[in-house]
Amino acid sequence: MLEKEDTIFKSIVISLGLCSVLLTKQIGMCLCLMIAVFYILYEQIIYKRKLSDTKYWLSLIFILVLPLSLFAFWEKNIFLLNNLSQFNLNRIDFKEYLDIALHNKGIQYKLDGFRLFKKYLFTEPIIIKPIKIGYVYCYILVMIMLFGVYLIDKKEFNLKKFFLTAFIFTCGTIGYAFTMSVLYMSSSFSEDEVNRLACFGRYMSTYVLIEVLFIVILAIYLLRNKKYYSKLIVVVFGILVLGVNSNLKVLLPNNTKNTYLEIREMADIINENTAENSKILVVMKDETYRTLLQYLINERPLFDKYYIYDKMMSYEKAKMDEYIFAEDYVYVGDREKKFMDLYEENFVDEVKDKTLYKIDKENKTFSLVD
Numbered sequence: 001m002l003e004k005e006d007t008i009f010k011s012i013v014i015s016l017g018l019c020s021v022l023l024t025k026q027i028g029m030c031l032c033l034m035i036a037v038f039y040i041l042y043e044q045i046i047y048k049r050k051l052s053d054t055k056y057w058l059s060l061i062f063i064l065v066l067p068l069s070l071f072a073f074w075e076k077n078i079f080l081l082n083n084l085s086q087f088n089l090n091r092i093d094f095k096e097y098l099d100i101a102l103h104n105k106g107i108q109y110k111l112d113g114f115r116l117f118k119k120y121l122f123t124e125p126i127i128i129k130p131i132k133i134g135y136v137y138c139y140i141l142v143m144i145m146l147f148g149v150y151l152i153d154k155k156e157f158n159l160k161k162f163f164l165t166a167f168i169f170t171c172g173t174i175g176y177a178f179t180m181s182v183l184y185m186s187s188s189f190s191e192d193e194v195n196r197l198a199c200f201g202r203y204m205s206t207y208v209l210i211e212v213l214f215i216v217i218l219a220i221y222l223l224r225n226k227k228y229y230s231k232l233i234v235v236v237f238g239i240l241v242l243g244v245n246s247n248l249k250v251l252l253p254n255n256t257k258n259t260y261l262e263i264r265e266m267a268d269i270i271n272e273n274t275a276e277n278s279k280i281l282v283v284m285k286d287e288t289y290r291t292l293l294q295y296l297i298n299e300r301p302l303f304d305k306y307y308i309y310d311k312m313m314s315y316e317k318a319k320m321d322e323y324i325f326a327e328d329y330v331y332v333g334d335r336e337k338k339f340m341d342l343y344e345e346n347f348v349d350e351v352k353d354k355t356l357y358k359i360d361k362e363n364k365t366f367s368l369v370d
Helices: 008-024 028-046 054-081 094-103 108-123 135-152 159-185 191-196 200-222 228-243 246-251 260-273 287-296 303-312 317-324 337-346
Strands: 125-127 280-283 329-332 355-360 365-368
Touching: 008 028, 008 054, 028 054, 028 159, 094 108, 094 159, 108 135, 108 159, 108 191, 125 200, 135 159, 135 200, 159 191, 159 200, 260 329, 260 355, 317 337, 337 365
Parallel strands: 280 329
Antiparallel strands: 329 355, 355 365
16 A cells, blocks of 8 residues: 555455455454555545546455455354354444443443443553553554654655554544444443453454554565664564563464364253253353353353353352352363362262253252253
8 A cells, every 4th residue: 555556466465354354353344444444545645546547446346345245245154153152233222322422321231331441441451561551552652653663764654644544543543442332332242241341451452453563564664675684673673562462362363172063062962951941051161162152052041141150250159059059050061170179079970071960959969961
């Protein structure tokens, strides 16, 4: 985008990059639209592209139509697989959101969650080393870094390009925060998740990471004709900036042995051996797959029971008993250490992974379901 030369190949490369962002996660749509707007503004404002230019419209087709088409097909695939762990955009109620944001009207836990979200934008660290920096302060840091890149080559990355890029980053920062606040207030998150703004640091770090990566790549591009040591300095600087945020480790792929099909098989076992209105406690070490399994159990309204699990394991045993023995079944996906340390003696039969047990509430025991 920094070069005026317009090629279909360049547009295809950008389009494929946007497709990869969308395949990573649905929230990638927000970043995809930001990049597309970035391209359009650069072409119109910086390079004065004529609307009659055929290549310009072909570029837009590749950059917008291909990723959006892929997104539609991917959504259909998710629907056919019954994978409800994806954000369901149909659950978003903008009228409800506006009542919460503007009129302080709505469900109490969502009102509390919205106030906490606004507070976390300033107080919850996104970068935690060497100093703790919240989302808003990360934006200020990004602007300082962008200005530093401007100083590298004021001729090629001129003042007009700097202000346009800063404007897009600013709109993106506000837009991403708005998008995440809407999602938190939608039915995509349970009451417990909203109360603690689950994964706030991970979600907000994603956008900050994109901005920093863009700046580092831009700096390397501007230094392409400079001395080698200048490039090295920028690369090292980029690595240091990205490395200081230990929260970024949660953005890495989860390399567990569990697969979607394995979780699907677990859900089938539970569904075949329990009544539809049964209450089921899922015990599993991996939070991601525990969530997925809970969703796949006949789409039952058990989400709050799952989300209580991690909090419940921090309670005193007497209080934990109240929760656990209010359930009808316990499914041991794998022998989660704390649960087994406290409740292994309550199992009448041998404890095995991927096994369903009936809870005897009176005797406080777990029996194997044949």
